[in-house]
Amino acid sequence: MTTEAAKSEVNGDWTDWKWQQRNAVRTAKQFRRSFPDCDQDLVDLIERHNVTKKFQVTPYYLSLIRTDPSTGGPLGTDPLWKQVAPFGTDGSTDPYSYDGKTENWELPHEMVTPIAQHKYDNRIIVRYANVCHAYCQFCYEALRTLDKESSKEVFNREYWQATLEYVRMHPEVEEMILSGGEPLMHSNDQIDQAMGEALTVRPDLILRIHTRALTFNPYRVDPGLVDVLARHRVTAIGLHITHPRELTPEFDTAIARLRSAVPILFANVPLLAGVNDDPDTIRDLCMGLYRRGVHAGYLYHFMPHSPEAEFFRASVQRGVEIVRSLKRHISNPAVPEYVLPHATGKYTVPLTDVGAADAFPRHAVDDDGFRVLEFVNWQGEHVRYPDVETA
16 A cells, blocks of 8 residues: 555545544454455454454554555565564463563562653653554563553553652652653643643753654644644654654654754664664664764664564674674764663673674783783774773
8 A cells, every 4th residue: 555545545634643543453354444455364363463462553654564466465574564563473482572471671669650660860761651653563561552451550640740749859860751652642732731740840850752653653743742842842852763664754744843842863773683684774774864863872672571572583693783884884873872671771782793702892912011902993903902001
């Protein structure tokens, strides 16, 4: 299905973000209407998946997915379709696969209120919503977003007031990150109220938002939202994005609007096998973001205990090779920091071969008896750098 073909089926509401949400494909029956000639096995898989997990794709994102001419359904290898397609692999014996109970990120002692997590010293993350514009089937917050019977608490006034009180009583908290799920599922008025209340408690509070709206529903970035972000001096927005084909004209319009109000835009990119685990794809994505004024931010290794691990997990060495192929070869703001996210935090991976016996950097002594640091530079050359010990 092409964007223009999809747009022709509606009467002028396509660019209304709420219309996109109301008309998102959520059931096997709706999916069949979008792809009337697709394989029945796929329709049945979606129906089985929907018993326990959510399936949802906005018409906008569905219009970007390539179609298989032989079946009339989504092309199975399409990197955009792979992100939202159910694979039906429940019951894996992999001890690091999704089991519906193991936490990836939210340790109990970090949840200072039912919706606020204080993991790192100077900031808290607020789970502002448990729903999304569409659902990534690899979501590391699957216990909150994908499971239909989620045990995670939802945002409400009681929990929000408790969170504001925590911020009031803990001056070490300098930043509040609104995340989810998808925080921009709330209306402009609701976001305006929440940010206003947070800044009333702490006028110096830094506000940040993490969102995937720009790839799933870019029309969400409307003039009203931009006005709210500007008035409350939102400092940064982290954009969840995975593939260069998500850099559409609609994405560009949303970016331009955000840049008029928010000083820092950066990307959160998951490393997914079969989707973007090759140097050319990550290079195109990161340079495309840089051209649009978006810092590359993070390349996230696939988190353990996430759905569809069998399909999406790449090796750490593969991530090292990809980022190393970018470092010094493309503009530095376009090179992401490669990190392993895990329950106790993020670990920045050195761009050296994992497990190699002669791994670099390492200390040695040169011919004159001075301590040096040996490393391999961006051109693959071995370098000795003086690193004299100091008292």
